[in-house]
Amino acid sequence: AQTVTQSQPEMSVQEAETVTLSCTYDTSESNYYLFWYKQPPSRQMILVIRQEAYKQQNATENRFSVNFQKAAKSFSLKISDSQLGDTAMYFCAFMIGYALNFGKGTSLLVTP
């Protein structure tokens, strides 16, 4: 079975600070893609960042970056200079074939 584990159900960070969300996954495949999505209270799932498993370089998108450790099957998300608008549920997911496999999510609250 392919699983995704997000061990932090809830996290809180102050505005302008940095926070890291953890994600581990389990698969026997060698070629796959990894994603972080955010889901604000409006419930629209928004792509944050993606990583190809065959690439060693960690992906970066503005204030968002990942730490991808393939051997450890770890894929954490770092949010720098947190903003109030970053408050949302964050889901880690990986894709094998055509299906996204999601974790249960981490609820992130950014406080003033």
Add this chain to the structure above:
Amino acid sequence: DAGVTQSPTHLIKTRGQQVTLRCSPKSGHDTVSWYQQALGQGPQFIFQYYEEEERQRGNFPDRFSGHQFPNYSSELNVNALLLGDSALYLCASSLRTQETQYFGPGTRLLVL
């Protein structure tokens, strides 16, 4: 650039009834995937349609069926509704040649 749209936004049905949910993909996309998101959980993959055919299916019973039209829009049908079918149903679109899926705002289904 039109994003993924879904209709209706909310729906209330009773057990045993049938429901049809609709999705229009992002402009230029040709592939549609459907996910079920129960309260407090990550989305679960139902199936994906490409070229009007079901290309991959998740672990859902045959009560869940779908269709894709020549204009790439899609429908999700659920027969013999159960209380446990109450969830947010998310549609995502993508290009056949690319892995990234973009989500719509979802349809909230409540089965009484």
